[in-house]
Amino acid sequence: MTPPKHYQSAVRENVLWWIEKIKRADILVGIPCYNSEETIGHVVAMVAQGLRQYFADQRTAILISDGGSLDDTREEAYKAPIPEGVERRVTIYRGLPGKGTSVRAIFEVAGLLDVRACAIVDSDLKSITPDWIRCLIQPVWTGRAEFVAPYYRRHKFDGTITNQLIYPLTRALYGLRIRQPIGGDFGFSRRLADFYAQQDVWLTDVARFGIDIWMTTTAISEGVEIVQADLGVKRHNPKDPSTDLGPMFCQVISTLFYLMGQYEAKWRQVHQSVSVPLLGCVETSESPDPVPVDLDKLRDEFIEGFDHFAPLYQQILDAINYAELAELVKSAEQDGRVRFSAELWARVVYDFAFTYQTWSRNRRRLVDIMVPLYFGRTAAYCQDVYDKTDEEAEAVIESQAETFEAQKSYLLRKFEMWEE
Numbered sequence: 001m002t003p004p005k006h007y008q009s010a011v012r013e014n015v016l017w018w019i020e021k022i023k024r025a026d027i028l029v030g031i032p033c034y035n036s037e038e039t040i041g042h043v044v045a046m047v048a049q050g051l052r053q054y055f056a057d058q059r060t061a062i063l064i065s066d067g068g069s070l071d072d073t074r075e076e077a078y079k080a081p082i083p084e085g086v087e088r089r090v091t092i093y094r095g096l097p098g099k100g101t102s103v104r105a106i107f108e109v110a111g112l113l114d115v116r117a118c119a120i121v122d123s124d125l126k127s128i129t130p131d132w133i134r135c136l137i138q139p140v141w142t143g144r145a146e147f148v149a150p151y152y153r154r155h156k157f158d159g160t161i162t163n164q165l166i167y168p169l170t171r172a173l174y175g176l177r178i179r180q181p182i183g184g185d186f187g188f189s190r191r192l193a194d195f196y197a198q199q200d201v202w203l204t205d206v207a208r209f210g211i212d213i214w215m216t217t218t219a220i221s222e223g224v225e226i227v228q229a230d231l232g233v234k235r236h237n238p239k240d241p242s243t244d245l246g247p248m249f250c251q252v253i254s255t256l257f258y259l260m261g262q263y264e265a266k267w268r269q270v271h272q273s274v275s276v277p278l279l280g281c282v283e284t285s286e287s288p289d290p291v292p293v294d295l296d297k298l299r300d301e302f303i304e305g306f307d308h309f310a311p312l313y314q315q316i317l318d319a320i321n322y323a324e325l326a327e328l329v330k331s332a333e334q335d336g337r338v339r340f341s342a343e344l345w346a347r348v349v350y351d352f353a354f355t356y357q358t359w360s361r362n363r364r365r366l367v368d369i370m371v372p373l374y375f376g377r378t379a380a381y382c383q384d385v386y387d388k389t390d391e392e393a394e395a396v397i398e399s400q401a402e403t404f405e406a407q408k409s410y411l412l413r414k415f416e417m418w419e420e
Helices: 013-022 040-054 073-079 099-112 130-141 160-174 190-198 211-221 246-262 295-316 319-335 342-358 363-368 371-385 390-406 408-419
Strands: 027-033 060-066 086-092 117-120 147-153 186-189 226-233 278-280
Touching (some): 027 040, 027 099, 040 130, 060 073, 099 117, 130 147, 130 186, 160 211, 160 342, 160 390, 190 211, 246 342, 319 342, 342 408, 390 408
Parallel strands (some): 027 060, 060 086, 147 226
Antiparallel strands (some): 147 186
């Protein structure tokens, strides 16, 4: 198999011509996209309105960074109405297919345009308003922060990778309560964009779905000032956790575990978490759109996956954790209910995180076999909150995050025993 080509830049020649024409900008908003013809026009229009409404005295630009869409995404992005004075460019990026490479092009263009502040927003947003652009850009523009993470109200079944793994693990490891580490909509400084662009990660999972957790974790670990922007309700094209999230899970978790190795000296010194400033930005009375979930499929994938990978789980998991999992699988087979506690889930995740750092075999395979266990924990959570409100479900997620913090000593002991 021919290895992917490493391109020195994700930016094509036609974008360089555009930059030569407009010379520079103060603010850049990037929109990574792929096959988003139904939503891209609205996103572009809202971004442009936000730039014009809140940053009218600045030179502003929008870069739509496309992955070679097979629909009319690029055409719709060009057709979207934008006010005079806001520059726009639609381009196909160069490099490994994936959101990360798309964002890499945005980082590079931010440097080439010599911007002061930058933001990225997802292309499938239905709830974006001009205020989102103010919320993501203003803290950077005023020097309040170098990295702005989003904060949303979401349906209780939306964002299961974030809720069940990314948020609690990132919080426990690095000590900052950033609620949406892979939210997809971020603000950041020119200095941080330059730093991101210079990193040699563009042939890894960072170039795919790993980009968001890489940006957040890097910002935390490099010690930049971080705030969260309350963007209200997030409405987008959600994914059913039982069917759509397998590849994304593997790429995000692979990146997160990789970063644990990169920043081990930092997270091993963290023993508690602190809140991150939350800037109130968008007021709304809207409720999140419901997200479908197939509980039977989640349960069946968990049971079948456990049976299939049992010999590997026995190698990876602590004996007590494996025994507890085996018992709850039997119980689920008997009555259809998955009783996968947050405490057991935290220890299982830490078993995998530790093994990843010491694994001499195929690390991608290691992460792949976590998927059935993620399905199991997600099924248990969805059962527990099925009749709860979104606010009540949020309390369950917070409790789980506290459990991950409490169980971090388990992870640290594993490393200490391994080093003896």
